[in-house]
Amino acid sequence: MNVIENLRMALGSLMAHKMRSILTMLGIIIGVGAVIIVVAIGQGGEAMLKEQFSGAGNTVELLFQPPEEEMEANPNLLSQAPFKQEDIRALEGIQGVKKVVATSSEFSSARFREKTVDASVTGMNNGYLEVNGLKVKKGRNFSSSDFLSGRRVGLISHSAKEELFEGRSPVGEIIRIANQPVEVIGVLEKPSGLFAFGSVEVYLPSQTWRSVYGKSEYSQVALQADSADELKAVGEEAAKLLNNMHGTKESYQVINIEEITEGIGQVTRIMTMIIGSIAGISLFVGGIGVMNIMLVSVTERTREIGIRMALGATRGQVMTQFLIESITLTLVGGIIGIFSGWGIASLVSAFAGWPSLVSWQVVVGGLLFSMIIGIIFGLLPANKASKLDPIDSLRYE
Amino acid sequence: MIELESVSKTYTVGKENVHVLNDVSLTISQGEFVAIMGPSGSGKSTLMNIVGCLDKPSAGSYFLGGENVSGYKDAELARVRNQSIGFVFQQFHLLPRLSALKNVELPMIYAGIKKEERMERARKALEKVALADRMDHLPNALSGGQKQRVAIARAIVNSPKLILADEPTGALDTKTSTSIMELFRELNEEGTTLIVVTHEPEVAEYAERTILVRDGVVLHGDARARREKL
Ligand SMILES: Nc1ncnc2c1ncn2[C@@H]1O[C@H](COP(=O)(O)OP(=O)(O)O)[C@@H](O)[C@H]1O
Ligand SMILES: [Mg+2]
Numbered sequence: 001m002n003v004i005e006n007l008r009m010a011l012g013s014l015m016a017h018k019m020r021s022i023l024t025m026l027g028i029i030i031g032v033g034a035v036i037i038v039v040a041i042g043q044g045g046e047a048m049l050k051e052q053f054s055g056a057g058n059t060v061e062l063l064f065q066p067p068e069e070e071m072e073a074n075p076n077l078l079s080q081a082p083f084k085q086e087d088i089r090a091l092e093g094i095q096g097v098k099k100v101v102a103t104s105s106e107f108s109s110a111r112f113r114e115k116t117v118d119a120s121v122t123g124m125n126n127g128y129l130e131v132n133g134l135k136v137k138k139g140r141n142f143s144s145s146d147f148l149s150g151r152r153v154g155l156i157s158h159s160a161k162e163e164l165f166e167g168r169s170p171v172g173e174i175i176r177i178a179n180q181p182v183e184v185i186g187v188l189e190k191p192s193g194l195f196a197f198g199s200v201e202v203y204l205p206s207q208t209w210r211s212v213y214g215k216s217e218y219s220q221v222a223l224q225a226d227s228a229d230e231l232k233a234v235g236e237e238a239a240k241l242l243n244n245m246h247g248t249k250e251s252y253q254v255i256n257i258e259e260i261t262e263g264i265g266q267v268t269r270i271m272t273m274i275i276g277s278i279a280g281i282s283l284f285v286g287g288i289g290v291m292n293i294m295l296v297s298v299t300e301r302t303r304e305i306g307i308r309m310a311l312g313a314t315r316g317q318v319m320t321q322f323l324i325e326s327i328t329l330t331l332v333g334g335i336i337g338i339f340s341g342w343g344i345a346s347l348v349s350a351f352a353g354w355p356s357l358v359s360w361q362v363v364v365g366g367l368l369f370s371m372i373i374g375i376i377f378g379l380l381p382a383n384k385a386s387k388l389d390p391i392d393s394l395r396y397e
Numbered sequence: 398m399i400e401l402e403s404v405s406k407t408y409t410v411g412k413e414n415v416h417v418l419n420d421v422s423l424t425i426s427q428g429e430f431v432a433i434m435g436p437s438g439s440g441k442s443t444l445m446n447i448v449g450c451l452d453k454p455s456a457g458s459y460f461l462g463g464e465n466v467s468g469y470k471d472a473e474l475a476r477v478r479n480q481s482i483g484f485v486f487q488q489f490h491l492l493p494r495l496s497a498l499k500n501v502e503l504p505m506i507y508a509g510i511k512k513e514e515r516m517e518r519a520r521k522a523l524e525k526v527a528l529a530d531r532m533d534h535l536p537n538a539l540s541g542g543q544k545q546r547v548a549i550a551r552a553i554v555n556s557p558k559l560i561l562a563d564e565p566t567g568a569l570d571t572k573t574s575t576s577i578m579e580l581f582r583e584l585n586e587e588g589t590t591l592i593v594v595t596h597e598p599e600v601a602e603y604a605e606r607t608i609l610v611r612d613g614v615v616l617h618g619d620a621r622a623r624r625e626k627l
Contacts, residue, residue: 005506016494307490310451311551312479312507314472390451394490 009323022291027286028333034279036341039151039362042272044355046265059131062221066251081217091238096230099127102218103308104209111176112164119160119200121177123209131224139171139186140207150207154182157201160188178204180212207312286376294326296382305385306393326378327371336371338363342346399425404457406443417443419613429559430585431603431604433594440613441594449482449561452472479507483552485562489544491536497547504555522550542573562593566600578603
């Protein structure tokens with residue numbers, strides 16, 4: 001007798017007691033549903049935070065932060081430019097480095113005609129936009145000749161466009177950054193996500209930035225590695241190189257963004273574990289409910305079992321029948337739980353603006369788990385059914 | 398085809414041993430139609446259960462079709478019941494939630510027969526018992542006689558060599574009983590060995606010989622009794 005036959009019989013007998021079946025499933029539905037909700041919201045949040053903290057690429061940020069002793073030994077340290085042009089070139093030479101994103105920023109005024117706003121003005125090299133996941137929405141991106149020649153061109157953020165141009169098209173207009181004229185060649189896409197603030201920003205090619213502010217150093221440097229695995233090694237190598245070049249020991253350090261997001265992941269994982277174990281308890285209680293109902297069902301159907309045995313069912317087949325019945329019960333409960341959990345998670349994320357993520361692994365895991373509950377808690381009743389004596393069972397009223 | 402040699406059946410109730418069958422020897426040949434009669438509690442059903450491989454003798458041996466089934470394991474006995482024996486009970490023993498057709502399908506499910514063939518054979522069996530127009534009815538929607546016909550269709554659907562009927566007409570009126578017994582006669586004429594337990598002499602009339610059971614002892618258990626009767 002095959003599984004499909006058993007499944008048909010199982011569904012038939014569950015349908016015969018619809019109310020009872022649904023009430024029994026409730027524990028499983030709530031348990032599986034809760035797991036799905038928690039995991040979906042947890043994973044969605046984790047994915048979102050990771051994306052926001054690490055941008056698109058595998059990047060590490062290099063930091064110039066001289067420790068106390070080094071500052072005492074060399075008081076000039078802080079007045080020096082932390083990252084120079086030759087530092088950048090040296091970093092580009094490191095094995096495993098894909099891109100060096102060097103930026104300098106200043107906070108200064110940006111003016112268009114009579115309108116003035118405070119803007120964060122960032123000078124950057126080729127690759128910054130891509131590594132940070134920024135896209136040009138209107139106009140054009142910088143060309144390589146813009147970077148090389150230091151033309152007076154710039155990109156502005158969506159908020160900068162809103163504040164300065166108030167609906168007019170900014171492309172081709174001249175704005176004044178720290179009183180120096182810069183042509184706007186494009187507007188960046190509005191950032192998305194819960195924690196993305198639409199700040200007023202202007203981006204210039206490094207050369208241009210330097211001529212605008214009359215400074216020649218970078219304030220921030222980030223490295224993008226060829227692969228995530230190399231990220232740590234590459235970052236440490238870069239810090240060592242910079243410390244060597246500047247005659248310092250630990251002034252140059254690495255911030256691994258992955259580590260920060262890992263920390264965030266840790267928090268969401270702990271949350272998931274706590275609520276997951278509550279869900280686990282409700283699944284256990286649900287499983288006991290299934291076992292209880294299956295025991296009742298075996299007793300009620302003693303005569304049926306006797307008849308089936310008289311017609312040639314082996315003990316194994318009777319056992320399989322009841323086992324499949326309890327698995328069907330928990331599996332159907334699991335499926336309903338997955339869908340309702342999914343629905344509730346989507347609702348929550350729609351209202352809270354927090355994304356939810358139901359991965360196929362979670363769905364498959366939920367299905368497998370509810371089946372395992374069916375097996376574990378169905379074993380005892382099924383075994384009881386298979387041990388019945390056919391003659392006593394036939395006589396059972 | 399059936400040979401019981403000094404079969405005994407003893408139940409232990411509390412500390413006492415109840416001897417339900419005492420040293421029963423019985424031979425029934427292929428194609429025979431045998432009635433078993435005897436007072437209530439004399440051990441008829443117990444005998445039928447042993448012959449039907451639902452129960453094992455406490456002592457003695459049982460040969461069915463030349464094989465010593467008294468030594469068989471549970472799974473082997475299940476197979477014998479499925480393939481070689483058809484049961485008909487006084488209380489019909491249909492599954493109440495399954496249609497007539499589905500009830501008749503059951504033994505074939507355990508025989509591992511494919512769906513299409515099962516449907517076809519179940520239909521044929523129901524046609525044979527004149528219930529072609531009641532196939533999709535649930536047992537509750539059928540009369541007693543119709544229920545027993547479904548049970549007979551279910552008993553014959555795997556083409557067993559032996560049909561055991563324990564008081565098959567006990568819950569039916571005389572007219573219905575007659576039609577059920579006619580059906581049995583028909584099956585017997587087609588070559589099926591039939592053993593019917595009954596209290597009614599009219600029913601026993603259909604059989605070629607009658608075996609008497611009294612206090613766990615079988616009288617006229619051998620083929621000689623048949624010759625005497627003829
Ligand atoms: N499982 C059992 N335990 C104890 N006694 C039993 C059991 N089954 C049957 N008996 C006893 O065996 C005797 C014969 O029963 P049965 O074969 O059903 O008789 P019949 O069918 O002839 O009326 C009865 O006295 C009955 O009480
Ligand atoms: Mg009886």
